[in-house]
Amino acid sequence: MQKSQQAFLGQDDGSAAMALLAWYDRERRLLPWRAPPGAKQDPYKVWLSEIMLQQTTVKAVTPRYETFLCRWPDVGALARAELGEVLAAWAGLGYYARARNLHACARAVADEHGGAFPETEDGLRKLPGIGAYTAAAIAAIAFGKRTTPVDGNIERVVARLFALTALLPAAKPEIKALAESLTPAERAGDFAQGLMDLGATICTPRSPACGFCPLGAECRARAEGLAEVLPYRAAKNARPTRRGVAFVAVRTDGAVLVRERPLKGLLGGMLETPSSPWEEVAPRDIEDHAPVVATWNKLSGSVEHTFTHFHLRLLVYRADVGQGAAALRAAQPERCRWLKRDELAGAALPSLMQKVIAHALDTRAGRKPVAKAKPVGRATARASA
Secondary structure (H helix, E strand, O other), X not given: OOHHHHHHOOOOOOHHHHHHHHHHHHHOOOOOOOOOOOOOOOHXXXXXXXXXXXXXXXXXXXXXXXXXXXXXXXXXXXXXXXXHHHHHXXXXXXXXXXXXXXXXXXXXXXXHOOOOOOOOHHHHHOOOOOOHHXXXXXXXXXXXXXXXXXXXXXXXXXXXXXXXXOOEOOOHHHHHHHHHHHOOOOOHHXXXXXXXXXXXXXXXXXXXXXXXXXXXXXXXXXXXXXXXXXXXEOOOOOOOEEXXXXXXXXXXXXXXXXXXXXXXXXXXXXXXXXXXXXXXXXXXXXXXXXXXXXXXXXXXXXXXXXXXXXXXXXXXXXXXXXXXXXXXXXXXXXXXXXXXXXXXXXXXXXXXXXXXXHHHHOOOOOOOEEEXXXXXXXXXXXXXX
């Protein structure tokens, strides 16, 4: 950073950091994982919140965080939990690799570190699911290390403070360096959380409230009339659309057939209704993919869901089967099981599959079958009751 930039932001005397910390002490958000400014933070709470907040909003996370903490109040309790329990509790939060890594990390901390999180960035980064940002956040907030996590809020604040016009994501290293130049030697964790709060409440993506910003007088983007448009971002590639067929088999007692996905890959370890592969074109003949020998009824409409890298459109077929007659023909029948209606709410079903099941079980007008498929071929395995 050039000397003129340092002077502009008061970095010669640390006045920018002092102004932000004073604002944070007065205006900080009261969040269940935070200790008061200057107080010792619980590393477990910091870690749990940081993992849960990835790709998710504070509003969505807060009630789920409190449920998690009530059920697993410390890292040892979480380490003793079964993965399926953790995945079920995570259902609906998305990005399910986070839940798998959360569980693996808890076990690593319990088994390899005596239940205590490493205090350094390097030590933290060796744990499952902890990358550069999360390691810096835990080191700064929980252990007071002078390090600088940079999330989306901090990225935006720093880009505006310095009127940085380089395109994201290429500008990330420069933003990281500028953020580090602002970080004080003391209270680095409070400073990082102050920048996060500033981005979340004042320096927002649209219509920033510059008049209320503790750094407004020193913000170059505000001075140059760029606050509402920075940071600049490179155009994103359009998401491709994938298509497939989902099969919802319903027994006469109301139980629904579900299948556990492989641990590795998208939605790993979660439950799903059996489906065809998700490809550019949905299969014409469903016989090769249907999991149960039955007459499958195609439902009107489709279920759509957007993942990070693609958009998914699923046609939904439903079959009503007898309790003793349904036979599985899945490649891995041991991964399949029946869940009764009252068990669905507590199961490890991602939001996509919740939508699929809701679509199939909805018998209102417009949801009735519009076409019938031929009965699928011979059974290869008997379903368990």
